[in-house]
Amino acid sequence: MTDFTAEVRGVTKRYGETEAVRGVDLTLAPGECVAMVGHNGAGKSSLIKLMLGLTTPTAGSIRVLGGDPASAACSPIRRRIGFLPENVAFHPNMTGRETLDFYARLKGASRRGNDALFEKVGLEPAAIKRRVSTYSKGMRQRLALAQALLGGPKLLFLDEPTTGLDPALRQSFYAIVAELRDQGTTVLLCSHALTELEGQADRVVVMSRGRKVADGSLATLRSLAQLPVRIRLTLPTDDVDALASRVGQGAALTRLAGGVVELACANDDKIDLVRRIACDSPAVDDIEIVQPSLDEMYAHFLCREAAE
Numbered sequence: 001m002t003d004f005t006a007e008v009r010g011v012t013k014r015y016g017e018t019e020a021v022r023g024v025d026l027t028l029a030p031g032e033c034v035a036m037v038g039h040n041g042a043g044k045s046s047l048i049k050l051m052l053g054l055t056t057p058t059a060g061s062i063r064v065l066g067g068d069p070a071s072a073a074c075s076p077i078r079r080r081i082g083f084l085p086e087n088v089a090f091h092p093n094m095t096g097r098e099t100l101d102f103y104a105r106l107k108g109a110s111r112r113g114n115d116a117l118f119e120k121v122g123l124e125p126a127a128i129k130r131r132v133s134t135y136s137k138g139m140r141q142r143l144a145l146a147q148a149l150l151g152g153p154k155l156l157f158l159d160e161p162t163t164g165l166d167p168a169l170r171q172s173f174y175a176i177v178a179e180l181r182d183q184g185t186t187v188l189l190c191s192h193a194l195t196e197l198e199g200q201a202d203r204v205v206v207m208s209r210g211r212k213v214a215d216g217s218l219a220t221l222r223s224l225a226q227l228p229v230r231i232r233l234t235l236p237t238d239d240v241d242a243l244a245s246r247v248g249q250g251a252a253l254t255r256l257a258g259g260v261v262e263l264a265c266a267n268d269d270k271i272d273l274v275r276r277i278a279c280d281s282p283a284v285d286d287i288e289i290v291q292p293s294l295d296e297m298y299a300h301f302l303c304r305e306a307a308e
């Protein structure tokens with residue numbers, strides 16, 4: 001008996017000569033929001049298709065919601081999975097309502113909840129009467145999310161859900177994802193927009209060339225990557241060199257524009273350094289601690305994998 005919503009064990013997927021997924025282990029716990037990142041062709045979509053039961057592994061095993069998602073007996077399981085594919089193509093001549101009704105029939109879900117779904121994703125009553133061909137990219141993506149939410153999925157796969165959306169729409173998209181997660185839905189989210197994933201995902205999985213090269217919370221990945229933390233000081237005095245060298249003892253120092261000095265140090269040395277700055281340099285105007293970004297950690301794990 002497993003507690004995981006999805007469990008991928010030693011999975012390899014080969015397409016002819018191409019090994020799209022290589023020996024991947026991955027678990028998704030109930031109510032977890034996991035971000036999967038990786039370069040083009042890293043194997044993210046292949047892994048999602050395997051968990052959806054659209055393809056079968058060449059080696060290894062997959063269990064989703066307690067069953068094998070590819071087996072014919074598991075269609076009740078597949079009804080509890082939602083999927084927003086990377087490139088959604090709806091029929092242009094159907095209205096929003098007709099489209100959602102159509103997908104509800106396909107999924108065997110009741111259409112009674114469709115109005116609530118339109119409201120959840122922010123599609124106005126006037127908009128759902130219009131043909132999809134008149135929709136903006138943002139409206140199509142909202143409709144795509146409503147489609148993925150049909151039947152109240154326990155597990156939701158979102159493949160590049162925010163590509164092409166403006167910042168406000170991206171925020172509202174993530175607000176819906178957070179609400180779903182709070183209600184216990186497990187979410188796996190693929191994206192190339194690493195910066196916007198910070199703060200959204202409980203865990204980040206980094207894929208490269210079919211392999212999983214890192215898996216953990218941002219804090220775990222930070223401690224694994226051991227990238228330097230940067231401490232930015234805004235110094236009021238002209239004597240930047242003296243002050244900077246005094247506070248910067250033992251830390252790599254860079255002068256930035258506008259009297260700002262950046263000190264790079266190991267994460268474990270950060271508190272000591274901040275103490276020293278506070279004691280020795282009362283004239284510091286401002287202090288900012290910049291943790292390694294997900295972009296930087298991602299680049300680090302890819303370089304490490306390439307070197308291995």
Ligand SMILES: Nc1ncnc2c1ncn2[C@@H]1O[C@H](COP(=O)(O)OP(=O)(O)OP(=O)(O)O)[C@@H](O)[C@H]1O
Pocket residue numbers: 015018019020038039040041042043044045046047086
């Ligand atoms: N049906 C298929 N037939 C043959 N090769 C495939 C098939 N699907 C995927 N591949 C190959 O498997 C590898 C992984 O592709 P996949 O689409 O899983 O990557 P991805 O990480 O989702 O990339 P992207 O970010 O560009 O969507 C690629 O080399 C791709 O060409």
